[in-house]
Amino acid sequence: MLNDNDEEKKDDDKEEEDKPPLMEEITIPSVTELVEVGVQFLPTKGGITSIDFDKESRTFHIPIINLDENSEVVLRNLVAYEACSASGPLVLTRYTELMNGIIDTENDAKLLCERRIIINHLKNEKEVTGLWNGMNSIEERERDEGEKGIWGESREVQRRANEEEWYSDVEEENEDDLDALRGSDEEGERYAVWNDDMEKRGVDLFVGLQFATRKKYKEVLKDWVVRRGWDLKFLKSERDKVTAICKNGCDWRIHASSVMKTSSYQIKSIKGKHICNHRTDNMQADYKYIGKRIQHFIKDNPNEGLESLKNKIRRDVQVECSMHKVYRAKRYALELLRGDVKEQYNRLYDYCATVVKHNPNSSMVLKVDRSLTPPVLERMYCCLSGCKEGLLDGCRPIIGLDGCFLKGLYKGQLLTAVGRDGNDNLVPIAYAMVEVEKFDTWEWFLNLLLRDIGSHEDRGWAFLSD
Ligand SMILES: [Zn+2]
Numbered sequence: 076m077l078n079d080n081d082e083e084k085k086d087d088d089k090e091e092e093d094k095p096p097l098m099e100e101i102t103i104p105s106v107t108e109l110v111e112v113g114v115q116f117l118p119t120k121g122g123i124t125s126i127d128f129d130k131e132s133r134t135f136h137i138p139i140i141n142l143d144e145n146s147e148v149v150l151r152n153l154v155a156y157e158a159c160s161a162s163g164p165l166v167l168t169r170y171t172e173l174m175n176g177i178i179d180t181e182n183d184a185k186l187l188c189e190r191r192i193i194i195n196h197l198k199n200e201k202e203v204t205g206l207w208n209g210m211n212s213i214e215e216r217e218r219d220e221g222e223k224g225i226w227g228e229s230r231e232v233q234r235r236a237n238e239e240e241w242y243s244d245v246e247e248e249n250e251d252d253l254d255a256l257r258g259s260d261e262e263g264e265r266y267a268v269w270n271d272d273m274e275k276r277g278v279d280l281f282v283g284l285q286f287a288t289r290k291k292y293k294e295v296l297k298d299w300v301v302r303r304g305w306d307l308k309f310l311k312s313e314r315d316k317v318t319a320i321c322k323n324g325c326d327w328r329i330h331a332s333s334v335m336k337t338s339s340y341q342i343k344s345i346k347g348k349h350i351c352n353h354r355t356d357n358m359q360a361d362y363k364y365i366g367k368r369i370q371h372f373i374k375d376n377p378n379e380g381l382e383s384l385k386n387k388i389r390r391d392v393q394v395e396c397s398m399h400k401v402y403r404a405k406r407y408a409l410e411l412l413r414g415d416v417k418e419q420y421n422r423l424y425d426y427c428a429t430v431v432k433h434n435p436n437s438s439m440v441l442k443v444d445r446s447l448t449p450p451v452l453e454r455m456y457c458c459l460s461g462c463k464e465g466l467l468d469g470c471r472p473i474i475g476l477d478g479c480f481l482k483g484l485y486k487g488q489l490l491t492a493v494g495r496d497g498n499d500n501l502v503p504i505a506y507a508m509v510e511v512e513k514f515d516t517w518e519w520f521l522n523l524l525l526r527d528i529g530s531h532e533d534r535g536w537a538f539l540s541d
Contacts, residue, residue, distance in 0.1 A: 103173070103176030103177060104177070105176075105177055105178070105179040105180065105183050106177045106178060106182075106183035106186045106187060107179075107180065107182050107183050107186065109135065109177070110186055113133055114133050114134070114135055115132070115133060115134040115135065116134075116135050116137060116186070116187065116190045116192060117134055117135070117136050117137075117190070117192075118136075118137065118138070118139045118190060118191050118192045119136045119137065119138050119139070120138075120139070121138060122138055123138060123166050123167065123170050124166070125138055126138065126170065126173070137187075137192045138192075139191065139192060139193075139194060140192070140193055140194070141194045141196065142193060142194065142195055142196060142197055142203060142206065143196035143197060144196075144197065146206065147206050147209070150167075150171060153167050154167055154168050154171060171207070174207050175207045175208060178203070178204055178207045178208070179204075179208075180204060181199075181200040181201050181203075181204050182200075183204065184200040184201075184203035184204045185200045187203075188200065188203070266283045266284065266285045266341065267281075267283065267284050267285065268284075268285045268286070268287070269284060269285065269286045269287070269291065269292075269295055274295070274298075277302070280295070280296070280299055280329070280342060280345065281342065281345070282342050282343065282344060282345055283341065283342065284341065284342045285334065285339050285340065285341045285342075286331075286339065286340040286341070287338070287339060287340075288338050288339070288340065289314070289317065289333065289338070289340050291340070292317065292331055292340040292342075293312075293317065296317075296319065296329070296331075297359045297360075297364060298364070300357075300359055301357055301359050301360045301364065301392070301393075301394065304352075304353035304354055304355070304357070304393060305321060305322075305323075305349060305351065305354065305357075306321070306322035306323070306354045306356075306357050306358055306359060307319045307320070307321070307322055307358075307359050308320050308321070308322045310328075314333070315332055315333040315336075316330070316331070316332040316333070317330070317331050317332070317340075318330045318331075321347075321349050321351060322354075322358070323351035323352075323354075325347065325348070325349055325350055325351050326346070326347030326348065327345075327346070327347040327348060327349040328344075328345075328346050328347055329342065329344070329345045329346075330342075330343050330344045330345075330346075331343055353393070355389070355393060355394055355395040356394075356395055357394050360392065360394040360396070361400075362396075362400050362403035362404040362407055363404075363407055365388060365392060365394065365396065365400070365401075365404035365407075366403075366404040366405070366406075366407030366408040366410075366411065367407075367408070367411065368388075368391070368392050369384070369387065369388065369391075369392070369404060369405070369408050370408045370411050370412060372387065372391075373405060373408040373409060373412065374412055377409065379405075381398055381401050381402055381405065382398075384401050384404075384405060385398065385401045388401065388404070416485065420452065420485070423441060423452065423455065424441065427439035427441060427455075430457070430459070434459050434460050434461065435460060436460035436463070437457075437458060437459045437460045437463075438456065438457070438458045438505075438523065438526075438527050439455075439456070439457055440454075440455065440456040440457075440523060441454070441455050442454040442455070442456075442519075453509070453510055454507060454508060454509045454510065454516065454519065455507060455508045456505065456506075456507040456519075456520065456523050457505060457506055457507070458504065458505035458523070458524065458527045458528075462502065462503055462504050462505065463504065463505075463527055463528060465494075465496070465502050466494045466502060466504050466528060467528065467529075469496050469497060470494040470495060470496050470497075470502055471494070471495050471496075471497075472534055472535055472536050472537060473494065473495055473536075473537050473538075473539060474492050474493070474494055474504065474524075474536055474537070474538050474539065475492070475493045475494070475495075475501075475538075475539045475540070476490070476491070476492055476517075476521075476538060476539065476540040477490075477491055477493075477540065477541060478490045478491070478512040479491075481508065487508055487509060487510055487511070488508070488509055488510070488511055488512045488516075489506060489507070489508055489509075490506065490507045490508075490509055490512065490516065490517065490520045491503065491505070491506045491507075492504040492505045492506070492520075492524055504524070504528065505520075505523070505524050505527065507519075507520045507523070
């Protein structure tokens with residue numbers, strides 16, 4: 076199990092290392108937005124190199140392009156050709172990205188057609204919008220999946236060489252939702268931060284919601300979709316941005332990115348409507364996820380068989396998984412529980428010190444085998460002052476002794492001493508956790524007990540045991 080954890084750590088590290096460097100995000104406003112703030116669009120007779128923005132007159136110069144049903148294929152091939160053979164900057168690629176960036180809606184396309192920058196031979200503006208945005212989405216997908224596709228090997232290599240250029244300005248249109256939410260209020264914005272309470276209440280994800288880390292965001296997102304029976308596909312999973320879509324291919328998508336170079340993550344947009352059927356073959360529900368979900372069940376039923384556990388997972392998590400996955404999930408859940416218990420054992424010294432601090436005259440004794448590295452806990456004895464005084468003040472001099480097995484992950488046995496008060500009620504006096512019930516451990520326990528409650532000669536104790 077430890078190996079699994081290591082693996083996970085390695086995976087995470089690797090994931091972080093593979094990410095391109097954190098980059099300034101560039102938001103490209105749409106044509107409509109630019110026109111609204113007074114930017115003019117003028118067609119140029121020159122080629123791509125004639126693209127220009129004149130700050131003085133606030134005029135965007137863009138070359139004229141004729142679009143018909145062959146344009147998309149031609150553009151794609153040109154972009155591919157450029158990626159294979161260009162030694163300098165990928166100007167055509169940048170041009171298609173620019174056009175995709177400024178054309179978000181039919182209205183954007185309409186405005187460019189009216190200004191004769193786009194000469195439209197397609198059926199309508201919707202097709203123009205689809206052409207540019209469609210090109211982008213397919214490129215993104217290929218990039219993410221590392222598919223060679225029609226672009227061939229060399230494009231992939233070129234792509235890596237131009238990684239910085241490539242990654243710098245995709246997805247910006249998705250920032251719009253948050254910008255709209257943000258309004259004109261720039262300073263002192265406060266967004267809801269995901270917390271455990273929201274987790275318990277099953278709060279829906281919404282635009283603007285923040286998460287402490289990228290890892291937390293992905294964890295919550297996974298849980299959110301699995302609980303709804305959806306499956307995800309990550310289009311982009313970089314250090315500073317994560318975009319996911321519905322795996323069934325409906326138009327639902329969610330985009331989040333890091334907040335101003337901090338470790339915080341924020342949902343920037345949620346688009347589309349998910350209308351797909353429930354999926355039980357959910358890839359997001361990996362063995363670790365399932366392990367976490369069944370952790371409490373395993374805690375109560377550590378010996379539950381795999382077959383019935385599989386049924387339990389189908390019923391409660393609503394995910395169908397292989398026996399192997401059930402096995403790994405169970406092992407992972409046990410590991411999580413052990414880690415938990417281990418952590419508590421690690422704090423026994425603190426626990427004893429705290430008990431004594433708040434209950435003066437109490438006895439807390441830890442017996443540790445220091446000949447081993449690391450030292451191993453053998454026994455713990457506890458006699459609270461209140462119990463001790465209760466016995467001395469108002470109980471008969473009769474002490475009952477018994478032992479029982481501990482059923483936690485670390486086993487051992489519990490020894491107890493109880494008294495009886497004037498009303499015949501049981502009064503706990505002291506207890507000890509020992510490795511095993513034997514003469515030596517009883518002797519150790521009784522010596523400590525007598526030290527606390529006074530000797531047999533002084534008090535005339537009578538002991539009862541089975
Ligand atoms: Zn869907």
